[in-house]
Amino acid sequence: MHVNGGGHTWSWDHNDRIIDAADRLGIDQLCVSIPVMRGMPTMEQVRRCNDGVLEAMAHYPGRILGYCYIVPGYAESMAEIDRCLDRGMIGIKLYNQYKLWDPAVHPTIEKAIDEDVPILEHAGHPTTPEGWAEQPNMSDAADFVRAAALYPEAMFIEGHIGGGGEWEWSIRELRRAPSVYLDTSGSVIDEGVVEMAVRELGVDRILFATDMTMEGGVGKILGADLTQTQKEKIFWKNFQHILDRRQRRPSPL
Amino acid sequence: MPLIDVNTWIGHWPFRQLRHNTASALVRRMDQRGIDRSVVASIHGVLYKNVHLANEELSKETRRFGDRLIPFASLNPLYPGWEEDLRRCAEDLGLCGLRLYPQYHGYELTDPASLELIDAATELGWPLQVPMRIVDRRQRHPWDLASDLTPNDFQAILRARPKARWMFLNALGLDGSRLPAESNFLVEISRMASVLQRNIQEMITAAGAGRLAFGTGMAFNVPDPALLKLEVLDTSKAVKEKIAWKNAAKMLGIKGMSP
Numbered sequence: 040m041h042v043n044g045g046g047h048t049w050s051w052d053h054n055d056r057i058i059d060a061a062d063r064l065g066i067d068q069l070c071v072s073i074p075v076m077r078g079m080p081t082m083e084q085v086r087r088c089n090d091g092v093l094e095a096m097a098h099y100p101g102r103i104l105g106y107c108y109i110v111p112g113y114a115e116s117m118a119e120i121d122r123c124l125d126r127g128m129i130g131i132k133l134y135n136q137y138k139l140w141d142p143a144v145h146p147t148i149e150k151a152i153d154e155d156v157p158i159l160e161h162a163g164h165p166t167t168p169e170g171w172a173e174q175p176n177m178s179d180a181a182d183f184v185r186a187a188a189l190y191p192e193a194m195f196i197e198g199h200i201g202g203g204g205e206w207e208w209s210i211r212e213l214r215r216a217p218s219v220y221l222d223t224s225g226s227v228i229d230e231g232v233v234e235m236a237v238r239e240l241g242v243d244r245i246l247f248a249t250d251m252t253m254e255g256g257v258g259k260i261l262g263a264d265l266t267q268t269q270k271e272k273i274f275w276k277n278f279q280h281i282l283d284r285r286q287r288r289p290s291p292l
Numbered sequence: 293m294p295l296i297d298v299n300t301w302i303g304h305w306p307f308r309q310l311r312h313n314t315a316s317a318l319v320r321r322m323d324q325r326g327i328d329r330s331v332v333a334s335i336h337g338v339l340y341k342n343v344h345l346a347n348e349e350l351s352k353e354t355r356r357f358g359d360r361l362i363p364f365a366s367l368n369p370l371y372p373g374w375e376e377d378l379r380r381c382a383e384d385l386g387l388c389g390l391r392l393y394p395q396y397h398g399y400e401l402t403d404p405a406s407l408e409l410i411d412a413a414t415e416l417g418w419p420l421q422v423p424m425r426i427v428d429r430r431q432r433h434p435w436d437l438a439s440d441l442t443p444n445d446f447q448a449i450l451r452a453r454p455k456a457r458w459m460f461l462n463a464l465g466l467d468g469s470r471l472p473a474e475s476n477f478l479v480e481i482s483r484m485a486s487v488l489q490r491n492i493q494e495m496i497t498a499a500g501a502g503r504l505a506f507g508t509g510m511a512f513n514v515p516d517p518a519l520l521k522l523e524v525l526d527t528s529k530a531v532k533e534k535i536a537w538k539n540a541a542k543m544l545g546i547k548g549m550s551p
Contacts, residue, residue: 060487063524165430203430207308226483227428228513231311253487254520262516 040071040249042103044091047073054095058102060253070248070278071095072106072132074161077174079136082113089123096127106132106159111144120150129282133160135177139186139195148190155285157194157220163204164212170204179204180212187216194220194281199250201225201259206232210239217244220281223273224248228255233263233273247274293533294549295327296540297515298421299461299480299507302353303335303346307433310335313511315353319360325515327508328537328549330361331421331459333391337366338426343397344377351385362544364389364421368397369409378409382416389413389544391421394445395438401449410453419457419543422446424464424483427512443467450475457543461507464491468498478539480507482518486525492535493526501531505540
């Protein structure tokens with residue numbers, strides 16, 4: 040999910056609308072970020088994005104969980120991750136500034152492993168040249184495979200299988216990266232997406248998400264030909280397992 | 293509450309395997325989801341050169357579900373002999389409306405040939421449907437070169453043929469205040485939202501609750517998102533009923549449905 044804050048606004052009003060949507064659909068917690076979606080933002084812009092998320096977290100405590108958005112190439116990114124995690128964020132969000140396997144990203148991945156937090160990356164596999172031209176450094180499933188081979192212990196989440204890219208290609212490709220999770224969000228509500236993801240990747244790797252397609256996000260899980268146990272794993276148990284990894288870390292002496 | 297789904301399809305799409313894509317499977321899914329009636333067209337009508345064969349297939353397959361499925365013809369106004377096909381659809385095949393695919397058949401809705409077909413269908417008393425798109429362009433097959441229709445395309449055809457009965461499927465981004473108030477149209481909700489973006493409410497505010505119709509996009513789509521939209525829509529029962537079935541029933545001339 041994305042929220043408004045820190046001077047960044049999406050095209051629909053206030054965060055209260057997001058909470059209202061979650062209430063109506065029975066969503067208990069929202070994991071959110073504010074990424075810069077085009078171009079290379081300055082570190083100052085990145086900090087303002089995260090300030091916006093922190094603001095939303097403070098406004099809706101326990102309801103909104105934050106991802107720390109960073110642009111890996113900046114030396115200050117490590118300190119920014121510390122700042123965000125210290126204030127309660129639960130993971131790291133990368134957008135389309137670097138491919139996930141790029142050496143510039145390695146320190147971020149190593150930091151995420153040390154901190155036991157997931158990395159959620161915006162992803163997709165558009166089928167048109169113009170789709171790629173718009174986001175040349177966007178990672179697709181093959182990029183996740185490459186990064187996961189380098190860091191099999193990392194908790195990578197490929198974002199929005201329904202985000203408009205070729206989802207059959209993406210799911211097939213992700214079979215080669217058993218450590219990578221896949222989120223179900225996006226505006227595409229094609230019949231069979233969730234079932235194929237579960238069949239090919241295993242239910243434990245699939246995470247419920249909306250990316251602001253609220254009814255579609257919930258409805259595509261409710262309507263999938265899966266058992267109640269499988270749906271519960273997708274809706275919350277799998278992600279809870281990810282969150283628990285950080286919670287289980289030994290306390291510093 | 294009764295439900296009429298104005299946007300369903302059966303048949304094969306050449307670029308992706310579909311499930312639940314026969315008439316009987318569609319009716320089973322309708323039963324599971326509490327959907328009473330569905331307007332259905334053959335996907336084959338999008339890509340067959342000789343489109344009319346898709347109408348024959350559709351008629352044959354849907355005939356035994358006459359109380360549940362409302363079969364709509366597919367025709368291409370640029371293909372020779374559509375006039376005879378239209379007559380056969382109405383008189384021999386029992387079809388009762390028309391779905392058009394200008395983005396796949398290569399014309400503008402307001403082209404003279406298109407208007408001729410629209411007028412002929414309207415003369416029969418048929419409602420007309422036009423999908424803004426069939427699949428998301430971002431995941432299209434390299435050979436699927438059709439572009440989405442634009443809001444301007446819909447505005448133009450409403451201005452050109454305001455008396456025809458229009459249903460716009462898979463539509464998003466239509467500004468209700470810019471669609472001619474004197475025209476006769478419904479916008480189907482499968483790509484719109486009840487919460488967050490709230491473009492269903494925006495359409496109600498701009499054009500009235502009488503302008504929306506429930507639709508799922510089966511067999512391309514999972515039906516449950518559309519059902520959820522109705523369920524969580526923050527409005528009166530009366531408005532929900534209009535969207536769920538009353539508006540569609542009126543446009544389709546269905547009588548005898550009641551809560």
